[in-house]
Amino acid sequence: MTVQISQKTLEDLGFAEVLRALTQRCRTEPGRERVLARPFLDSAEQVSEALALVGEARSLSREQFSLPLGGVVDLRIPVGHAAKGGILEPRQLIDSAQLLFAFVRTREAVEERKERVPRLMELARRLPMLESLARRIDQCFEPDGEISDRASPELREARDRARGLHRRIKTRLDEMLHDEGFLSKLRENYYTLRNGRYVVPVVSNYRSEVDGIVHNASQTGQTLFMEPQAMVGLGNDLAIAQSVVLEEERRVLQELSQQLGRESDRILEGLDAVAELDEAEAVAILSADLDASTPEFVGVSDLQLQLLRHPRLVLKGTEVIANDVTLNGGAKALVVSGPNAGGKTVTLTGVGLCALMLRAGLPIPVAEGSRMPLYRSVHSTVGDSQDLTQGLSTFSAHVVMLRDIIAEVGEGSLVMIDEIAADTDPREGAAIAIAVLEEMLAKGAVALVTTHLEELKALAHMDPRFLNARVGFDSKRMAPTYRLQMGAAGQSSAIDMAVRVGLPQRVCERARSLTLNAGGPLSQALAAAEDERRKLSEELERARVAAKEAEALRTELEKQKQTFERERRAKMMQFNEDVHAASEHAASEVRELLAKLRSEQNEKALSEARMQLQQRAEDAQKRALAAKAELFQVEAPGPVNLKVGAWVHHSGLGRDVEILELAEGHAVVSAGGAMKMRVPTSELSGSRTRKPQQAKFPERQKQEASLKRAASAAAAQVEATNFRCDVRGMRADDALAEVESFLDRGMRSGEEAALIVHGHGTGALKQALRDYLSNSPYIRMYRPGEAHEGGDGVTVVALRA
DSSP: OOOEEOHHHHHHHTHHHHHHHHHHTOOSHHHHHHHHTOOOOSSHHHHHHHHHHHHHHHHHHHTTOOOOOTTOOOOHHHHHHHHTTOOOOHHHHHHHHHHHHHHHHHHHHHHTTTTTOHHHHHHHTTSOOOHHHHHHHHHTBOTTSOBOGGGOHHHHHHHHHHHHHHHHHHHHHHHHHTOHHHHTTBSSSOOEEETTEEEEEEEGGGGGGSOEEEEEEOTTSSEEEEEEHHHHHHHHHHHHHHHHHHHHHHHHHHHHHHHHHHTHHHHHHHHHHHHHHHHHHHHHHHHHHHTOBOOBOTTOOSEEEEEEOOHHHHHTTOOOOOEEEEEOTTOOEEEEEOOTTSSHHHHHHHHHHHHHHHHTTOOBSOOTTOBOOOOSEEEEEOSOOOBGGGTBOHHHHHHHHHHHHHHHOOTTEEEEESSTTOSSOHHHHHHHHHHHHHHHHHTTOEEEEEOOOHHHHHHTTTOTTEEEEEEEEETTTTEEEEEEEETOOOOOOHHHHHHHHTOOHHHHHHHHHHHTTTSOHHHHHHHHHHHHHHHHHHHHHHHHHHHHHHHHHHHHHHHHHHHHHHHHHHHHHHHHHHHHHHHHHHHHHHHHHHHHHHHOOSHHHHHHHHHHHHHHHHHHHHHHHHHHHHHHTOSOOOGGGOOTTOEEEETTTTEEEEEEEEETTEEEEEOSTTOEEEEEGGGEEEEESSOOOSOSOHHHHHHHHHHHHHHHHSOOOOOOOSOEEEOTTOOHHHHHHHHHHHHHHHHHHTOSEEEEEOOOTTSHHHHHHHHHHHHOTTEEEEEEOOGGGTGGGEEEEEEOO
């Protein structure tokens, strides 16, 4: 079954905006091209497979994992040129090496997760593993793009010879410039290059006195740039050496281009696979941005979209009111009515755009549990269809569109018609609209229409194939609510809308009086129903506000209960610590007394020790009783001594509070922090004149706090982690950009440590990365990897909290 979508439908529903949003989330040019050419899928199996691929990509996205596609450049044309024997430029070869490295990185990254993403793994297997070729190309070039001496021994030898000749010529010229006789014939004391030859600026009057070859002259002709005859032989040798260098460089470029050309088929296949991977990741990101889900669609015939949000409105970042749209049972046509600018067209285009997205294998912005059929064709007529070039009025052009749609629809078609059969006599327009819809439904189509025609609104009461829905209007605010209510017809609220946009009040009042007896029975019934609905809505809103306030109060009381319990436990812990410290002190004194007794074996010493022990036991008991009384308020006077600033016990809360204000029979108290409450004074007892002590051993607590702060500030050992970034084979600038993006994702996701794999190589990339890490605000510390982590070829970093 081939899907049929007209260009006008795509334009009406704005499908191109969805594709543009996808391209903005792609990171490669082949991926963007693939998105713009994304087809509508013919079978449910194809749609299921596409959505399953997106599901795998979304699972990786939830793990803050991004495909390592840095370095991917669209090289389809250069690679094709190399396949035909052409020689690529150094920049193209360097980009080719980065592309091959990206193939390797991406494939390895997906292979690490292949058990969870088998479909992505199938795509990744198409990426060629040409790391040796990438390294060969990479070592042939310097960071600035110049061919490196490492490219071949012959090139190194030729360049060494050329450099030696340069040094000999410069040395000889320096000697000549120190010759006073020769220097007097020069315009200035320097030498330069003209046409690849070393020359000196000779005053034109001394031309005959300087033996050499003229290679250039100044604009005035007063200065001649001459190569001294003594330099001609060396200059010729240099020219030959440089030609050998150029020839060897050309040979190196040709060799590398040929190697790429031999692998062109695999490289082009890899680019196609990268495009598919990039597209899948872009769809996953878009789905997350839309908070989209996959509706049930296999074998589905009814439409049940829960919490539908228009995709284009969500992409614009505007506040979107979610609505349920339902067509089930025998209903095949949804008639949406209500005020202008109330969201009727948004509902139609939202459903239609979701139908297109599902056919393209894209999740749609609806809640889980939604159902939507895979429609064979989608048709729409939205907006003014007036065509002056063919002499068609708005209504005529609209009828032509209806004629064409009737000719094309069939079983499995979805039709959306905005303001059907409007812009003509309402009675005749309604008759045409009913006849058109009946014809479409007879052919098996599903239709969604918006209308202000009363006869269409009445269809739902006579024909079970039709179902009414309306968008709301708040008469108090004189504004639409944008909420869709299924099963009810709505009024147009045209006069209310006129008031809102500023039509004179007297005109609106006159119009309202004219409509009192002008409407038919259905119009009057709708008005009465709308008034009743408004009253019920107001009562429901009041109930909702009361329930919300009650829930807020319950939540606040629960928080207070938890706070009180925490403070009670803290005091008990402090009390136990104080008792333990006092016990330790008493035990120490007892040990001292026992030692004294052992040393003095006499009755007097024994009696004195016994008295001291008894005295200390009594003191300890008094201190314990005082602490217990302070904790539980057992010694406090009664409520007759209540006063502002006193600490009292609240029987309802079961804890101490401070009196802030006193009034007849009531007091405003604080239970700590910013929480205040008004309570009866009868619930207060046991006033005190001072706030309870928070600690009996402040110095001990200060020492423990200092130790804790020191421990938290100490550099902790960095452990290895699975959160890693592989930049092997990348150039320093690209690697630093990749690492910065990687660390930024890690900070957002709360990672504590990360592993950066850079390899050994020449050490330049490793040094550049560690220099960057030394100054990065993300990094707390870093270290080289251990032997089991990859040794010095990796760097383990600790991220700041």
